Amino acid sequence: MKERPHIAYVCADRGVPVGGYKGASIHVGELVRALLESQADVQVIAARVADPIDPLFLPAPVVDVGGSKPARQARHVLYAGATTPKRRERASEVRALLLNQPMAKAIERLNGSWGIDGIYERYSLWSFAAAGVARALKVPYVLEVNAPLVDEQRRYRHLANEAAAADLEGYVLRSADRVVVPSRQLADFVCSHGVRRGAVRVLPNAADPGRYDPRAVARRRRERAYRSRFTVGFVGSLKPWHGIEHLLRAFRMLHRRWDGYRLLVVGDGPLRRPLEKQARAMGLADAVEFTGGVGHREVPALLARMDVAVAPYARLSGFYFSPIKIYEYMAAGVPIVASDIGQISEVLEHRRTALLQKPGAISELADRIDELRRHPALAGRLAAEARRKLCRSYTWKRNAKRVLAMMRQIEREKHG
The missing domain is CATH 3.40.50.2000 (Glycogen Phosphorylase B;)
Incomplete structure (x- = not known):
């Protein structure tokens, strides 16, 4: 891995406006900024982007996949017939699944024009594009898990395709070279889904x-x-x-x-x-x-x-x-x-x-x-x-350095 690696930060969660002021948005921005300060180049690929983006907290280029023409057209078609709450919930799940295709293409295009040395993804329900592209490119893939999302969705919202969501969650977790979690309790959750303990790293949240x-x-x-x-x-x-x-x-x-x-x-x-x-x-x-x-x-x-x-x-x-x-x-x-x-x-x-x-x-x-x-x-x-x-x-810069050290270790494991 080169001295200043190119990291693609992927966030396919439509509930997280990248560059905005939600807690999750701040988490994304702070880690990206800390990675940049730690001698990495970062580009963000997102399903939702804030308007406007505050450059103080997200000083990296952003690819807005959710705002692209194909994504907007898919949303329009799906929701046109969703006339009841249950139908809208099912449409939302299908929309998230369909988003994997433009998300994968965006990552591949970025690799072609820029060259990706590693992929860091904030885990979101229904997202599997980054895992597949990372495997195809044979680059390090680090997955950040901030919540047991299938359990949360089932308990507090609605989950029409529970079995599919659980299977996808397991696939993405086990596809990652490393899984980063912010708490020991989440480490136990991840390991209960088949991830080996040695592949899990606890990085608590932080501040600057x-x-x-x-x-x-x-x-x-x-x-x-x-x-x-x-x-x-x-x-x-x-x-x-x-x-x-x-x-x-x-x-x-x-x-x-x-x-x-x-x-x-x-x-x-x-x-x-x-x-x-x-x-x-x-x-x-x-x-x-x-x-x-x-x-x-x-x-x-x-x-x-x-x-x-x-x-x-x-x-x-x-x-x-x-x-x-x-x-x-x-x-x-x-x-x-x-x-x-x-x-x-x-x-x-x-x-x-x-x-x-x-x-x-x-x-x-x-x-x-x-x-x-x-x-x-x-x-x-x-x-x-x-x-x-x-x-x-507990600083973001400390977390960023640990992420980059992980990426380099994975690179050595993959390619010697």
């Missing part, structure tokens, strides 16, 4: 510490600004499993204790309107701010307004997430209160890098937040240690 300035939060502590106002913050999508309803109930308890508390909720999602209504009903409208969806470049400044950042995940069986918010909180130097669950318990240590609480324990969540307000020295120590740990172990 250079984008965050922890001095703003530390300055407020030194100046004791928290004596008149103390801002509790949350960053992320407003969905049930993130525990945002628990945070609002804990905040009501805190505000009753002291009216200087403020709550800053950064993000959007299906719970936003119900939560705004609930905050008004609780008499907290003047103390709670919902920003709605924001661009990723706005997040550092919003984190700098927070005196404590919270990840109040609900109690969930099989918690496999690697929450990007945790790493952003660490990078920003904001003291953290988080649920003691899954990877959070592995990354954060209670009373060393954060205060942890039992998932769903609302009174305990309120008490942990209040403790950090009453003990600013503790808050400062936890935040500083968390940022040091982030800089040592």
Whole structure:
């Protein structure tokens, strides 16, 4: 493999607008940027592309397969007769399968004009084009798996062709030279589908510490600004499993204790309107701010307004997430209160890098937040240690270097 390898990053997930501001979109952009900074050339092949793309977070060329004329025509024909919800769901699955043909052609064209040294794919339901092309070209193929997608689709949405989806999932997983997962729990899932343990690598999510300035939060502590106002913050999508309803109930308890508390909720999602209504009903409208969806470049400044950042995940069986918010909180130097669950318990240590609480324990969540307000020295120590740990172990650049090392090792295994 050449000193500056050509990596094709493939994302066939139509739910991930490459270059946009969804959590998954940010993950794509951050890793691509880190690969570029680690002396690789990267081009992205995607099923959906944001308009416009923020070049700060995705500074690589992008091939928009989903926006091509054949893909648009296929969508029009498929959905023309899909007059019921079930028919639209089936049409969506067929559309995803049909997308493999233009996706494969796009990868082959890129190889012909540019020369591909390795393929890195963000796994998506129904996608198998990259696996087939990588095998044909005999180039390293690394598959990133962020969720048990067949299980999720069946449980939370609808899956018309479950057997086909499961068979394709197994084929793609076993076709990869290496499977990258962000958590130990997902490594177990991948191995249960026939992938050998030696082919699996755990790369937790990360943050870029250079984008965050922890001095703003530390300055407020030194100046004791928290004596008149103390801002509790949350960053992320407003969905049930993130525990945002628990945070609002804990905040009501805190505000009753002291009216200087403020709550800053950064993000959007299906719970936003119900939560705004609930905050008004609780008499907290003047103390709670919902920003709605924001661009990723706005997040550092919003984190700098927070005196404590919270990840109040609900109690969930099989918690496999690697929450990007945790790493952003660490990078920003904001003291953290988080649920003691899954990877959070592995990354954060209670009373060393954060205060942890039992998932769903609302009174305990309120008490942990209040403790950090009453003990600013503790808050400062936890935040500083968390940022040091982030800089040592959880950066996108570190992940990118590990990916490139994998690619080179696979190349040696294939060609000697």
